[in-house]
Amino acid sequence: MSGGLARLALYGYRIAGVALYPLASPYLTYRGLKRKEDPSRRLERLGYASMPRPRGPLVWAHAASVGETLAIMPMIRELRRRQIHVLLTTGTVTSASLVEARLGREVIHQYVPLDIKFPIKRFISYWKPDACITAESEIWPTTIAELARRGIPQIRVNARISDRSFDRWRSRHSLAEALFEKLALVVAQSDLDAERFRDLGAWPVIVSGNLKTDTDPPPCDxxxxxxxxxxxxxxxxxxxxxxxxxxxxxxxxxxxxxxxxxxxxxxxxxxxxxxxxxxxxxxxxxxxxxxxxxxxxxxxxxxxxxxxxxxxxxxxxxxxxxxxxxxxxxxxxxxxxxxxxxxxxxxxxxxxxxxxxxxxxxxxxxxxxxxxxxxxxxxxxxxxxxxxxxxxxxxxxxxxxETMEEMRGALGKTIKALEPYINPLTVTARLQPRPKAAAAR
Known part of the structure; x- marks a missing residue:
């Protein structure tokens, strides 16, 4: 696929999204009946916020489902330790329940908006993230294009790409390059994943290991x-x-x-x-x-x-x-x-x-x-x-x-790679005036 055809394909994707937008609400209602959506929070999927945006620096973190959410929880806690607000989006009811149970008020949770022009623009305009950090492998063309248009850094962490996905993207290399080149940084799970992201146009790409090795064991009652x-x-x-x-x-x-x-x-x-x-x-x-x-x-x-x-x-x-x-x-x-x-x-x-x-x-x-x-x-x-x-x-x-102990260390490498993006936000956060009530105490 040539560069011209790639641009045409992305334009067609955006136009198709706009054309199908009137069907988004019935589609979400149907998924709600199937228990695949939370009906009470359906508007979040259309980009409408259900919570206020806090003052100060905010990072948008996205994890598609449970596994990705668990993987980036230690990273999220490190961002919060640095006084950076975290807006965490997920795509499933199960992952939303997990966020509530494990992170509670540490983060602002919203369901990820549909990858359609109007919901995405509405979402980004409201939340105004200083950076977007996405876990693992999801690629959403409209979201990527809108973030790039606004100059918001897009970072992929714990990144991996399956054999099937790599073959599919490689057969459409110009299209892949038009999307992957917009990523500010890719932190890959393995050398093979890193090589594949580079082949598809991402740069820079570093290897951290798997963030899941640095998570705590799943708890139990x-x-x-x-x-x-x-x-x-x-x-x-x-x-x-x-x-x-x-x-x-x-x-x-x-x-x-x-x-x-x-x-x-x-x-x-x-x-x-x-x-x-x-x-x-x-x-x-x-x-x-x-x-x-x-x-x-x-x-x-x-x-x-x-x-x-x-x-x-x-x-x-x-x-x-x-x-x-x-x-x-x-x-x-x-x-x-x-x-x-x-x-x-x-x-x-x-x-x-x-x-x-x-x-x-x-x-x-x-x-x-x-x-x-x-x-x-x-x-x-x-x-x-x-x-x-x-x-x-x-x-x-x-x-x-023994293997798990040897595989640990991905979190530290990931945070080090993120420092050029999060250190300025940490400084800004610490310079923010404290609420009067807090200062009085």
């Missing part, structure tokens, strides 16, 4: 942990977490194969809890007894499956087991984040499709903390081996802890 641990008793457990369609069926097959040998409890945590009704129906058709976390069902001796269909309780589920299969890797492509289970002392198993987290899995596998299984049969054998072999399981768990 200690009372709930004690209750479920007592109910499980001495039974062996394993978990299939962040599962996608087809992987719950695989976990059910593994459970049925291993139940006569181990009488284990299987914990299934779907990536999208709104699929829980369908998953429960499937499990019951397989003749399995299901306890659902959302119903607060007790786990009894006859319970086969604990279905973790709650939001924000991964820390609980991972503390109830020492073996975790990480989904979106057996029947879907890309994989999910293996760092949380490794951080909490689980032996990690994964299917072969883990392209989105290749670097993390390579580091874990190099130390013997993670194993890749090709199919359901191999998964069953691996789970059984780890259930009955305490020494092998403990070796993988210890290797996971």
């Amino acid at each position: 200690e009372a709930l942990l004690a209750r479920y641990s007592a109910e499980i008793g001495t039974r062996k457990t394993w978990a299939a977490i962040s599962t996608f369609e087809g992987e719950e069926q695989a976990a059910a097959k593994v459970h049925k194969v291993l139940r006569p040998k181990n009488d284990q409890l299987t914990i299934i945590v779907p990536r999208h809890p709104d699929r829980a009704d369908a998953i429960e129906a499937m499990l019951k058709e397989e003749g399995l007894s299901v306890a659902r976390r959302s119903r607060n069902d007790p786990v009894t001796e006859s319970t086969d499956i604990l279905l973790g269909d709650s939001i924000g309780e991964m820390g609980l589920y991972l503390r109830l087991t020492e073996i975790a299969f990480v989904g979106r890797s057996l029947t879907n492509e890309g994989g999910q984040n293996p760092l949380e289970p490794a951080m909490l002392g689980c032996a990690v198993l994964s299917g072969p499709n883990l392209q989105n987290f290749r670097d993390a899995y390579q580091n874990l596998a190099r130390k013997g903390a993670a194993r890749v299984v090709r199919d359901v049969e191999m998964l069953a054998k691996a789970v059984h081996y780890l259930l009955i072999n305490d020494a092998a399981r403990r070796k993988m768990m210890d290797a996971g802890h």
